[in-house]
Amino acid sequence: MGPRLHGDDYMVGANAAMLMMVVKRMLIAVPSLIGVVIVTFLLTRALPGDPAAYFAGPAATNEAIEQIRVKLGLDRPLYVQFIRYVGDLARGDLGNSLTTGQPVGYEIKTRLPASAELTLLGLMVSMAIAVPLGILAATRPNSVIDHVCRVVSTAGVSLPVFFTGLILIYVFYYLLGWAPAPLGRLDVFFSPPPHVTGFYLVDSLIAGDGEVFFSSLKQLVLPALTLGIFSLAPIARMTRASMLAVLASDFVRTARASGLTPFTVIVTYAFRNAMLPVITTLGMVFSFLLGANVLVEKVFAWPGIGSFAVEALIASDFAPLQGFVLTMAVMYVVLNLLIDVLYGLIDPRVRIEA
């Protein structure tokens, strides 16, 4: 039972080492962020669309388009635009979105929690189904449950999310009438809870408003399920593979030989040791879902960051695109950092290698 034998004294040195690692990782992230800023700036400028023509509207003259171009500062040379962009960025100003008319920073601040809440819940749904399924499949390889696990996860990943979403709406809203209208985060007749975290579930609890809590929970069920079904595959497969490897190892055999119950062996000993690759997968799946829930947001009229970015892309709206990519880049960096820290807590062996 290797990993459980380390003493607590070891932890003091380990904490300092971990801090070092965190700092090191953050420094490594700086060049990539600079790269992201430059590349997104150039890429958005390389888009074929002309925002001035788009926003001048269907009845504008060339003169009107030119006026808008000047107002947007798009008549200036590229390097001047870039210097201005970096200058604004340094002051924390991400610019204004033309499609929604709001500052990008504000949009991201209000929309990110919507996406994050949905994605987290989707991930929880996915874990709640995939992890037990993976464990069961691993304990009985090639049995019926193993095949069920294979079929469910393959089906989940092969159905496009918008399709799953529309089917769920069709069945549970249109035909059965169980689910609420797919109208975003809250029923039309409720107003959002006072802003604390931006997560309606959390904020409504803080405000002690049960009605809003249940309303937003009801709105979340179908989209979270859609996302959950989509992300079943990697989690279930990873759990199964990792459990199979651990179950075949010596310490599990020893535990079994010592007469421990199968439950204790599987959950207490085997699963904890199999968690590491699952956590890695979770991190990947989370960041992947955050980007991939664009379609779910479209289907459920969810005011998230994904649908915001797509709308901006269609309109060649530079500022929100740059802001979106930058936010995503920062989130990836933070998320990966967090996962590395989690590793250390779950499995001390990782710290030795670090």
Next chain:
Amino acid sequence: MKRREFLKSMTALAAGGVLPAAPAIWSPAKAQSRQETLLIVSESGPNNIDIHGVGTNVPGYEVSWNCYDRLISHEMKTLPNGVQYYDRDKFRLELADDMKVGDMSVTFKLKKNAVFQDGTPVTAKDVKWSLDRAVTVGGFPTFQMGAGSLTKPEQFVVVDDNTVRVDFLRKDRLTLPDLAVIVPAIYNSELVKKHANEKDPWGLEYTKQNTAGSGAYRVVSWNAGTEVILERNDKWVGGPPPKVRRIVWRMVPSAGNRRALLERGDADISYDLPNKDFVELKDLGKLNIVSTPYSNGIQYIGMNVKNPPFDNLKVRQAVAYAIPYQKIMDAVLFGLAKPMFGAPAESPTEVAWPQPHKYNTDIAKAKALLAEAGYPNGFETTLSFDLGFAGVNEPLCVLTQESLAQIGIKCTINKIPGATWRTELNKKVLPLYTNVFSGWLDYPEYFFIWCYHGKNSIFNTMSYQSKELDALIDGAVTAAAEGDKTAYDKDVKGFVDLAYADIPRIPLYQPFVNVAMQKNVSGYQYWFHRRLDYRALVKG
């Protein structure tokens, strides 16, 4: 943190997450508020709630229309199918109490009891400031004002606190109607000025987010891309008090969901659904479906007449005989459009626009014309369309492609994203394309000035040049200003005939504005801007 503690706390957290949260205290049903609230769903929402703003989109116009007053508006008339339709020729006084049209000016007296939403009275000063703003801010509003010969602040004169005069730059029949479009809205000048600064002298940043008018509704909450909530302004004097207290306008990007919301009875109104859905909803009979042709609007196939092969009249005629008109009507539009083709050969040209042309699908004739033009084996070209309206444009272009292939014209379909479409169209190099044009002001000469006149506005997408046609258009404009009906009729017939003989663009149909409503919603009015007027809507 230690590993064991961490694992334990994670388990505790997970367990906590599973436990049911605080008990719900259900308030009594909100039936009352539902009854007084109208839920509108549409694909996209405003990006600015002031039509004077930079790049305000069309949904933004809808907010402006309902939250601001103009001096004058239009009366309604009832179409044979029972639809309320704005009357182009009859004005209704909105903020004005009295309108006196003189030879070279028009004088308005304001309603004495008219107040802005914050309670300050509407004065002639506000009117002048607002009209000055419209002709000065640039971009679309200034352009639209110019269409009615309203271009200079000097044209707007404060006579006294309650009276304002608009001087005409020249005699122009479009000046008065142009004062009744969305742009010349009247703003609370003192309120907006408070939020103006040197960089933003007209306070555009403030009105982008806030309504500062005297209109029937005001925006109480706007969450861009998600929803707009409007509440009735009970101090409104511009017309009969609206029935609906609260408007909730939600953006639902998926058309399938909008339909589901309507069918389940959750949404009250939606107006941008695919034609197929509208036809099916009509057949189901659970909802009220109103279809009205776009006023002064046409979907057409355009050809660039500057370059070969479409500089050749016979080629253009060949194309006009090779378009699968009826197939487009049936398979693309499901009948929800007004045909603009195949008028009987002997029917006289009318003094009206749009009106159908006399071309019909006749492949043999098209082949013969193409051979006469010197292309017996056809040629290759590209057929472009705007992906932003792919639902109609794509099948339309595929059908056209198939049909043109029969006479030897091989088209490659070129899909252009919405953001680039206008830029590409502006370059005027697309050889063959489909597009829609519709004018707010419903006058034949207005359409022709933009789409056919040799001054080559951006809507003359064909780069068509004809001295003869220009003379007829100019003649009609002058005749209209002078009230010379005989000359006007002659010129209008003349330019319609010439445009159809020379056929640089081939009209296909007049699109429909389709609105689906619950059975208990009534009072829909068709306006030139094709958006909803909340003031007349009734629920229950």
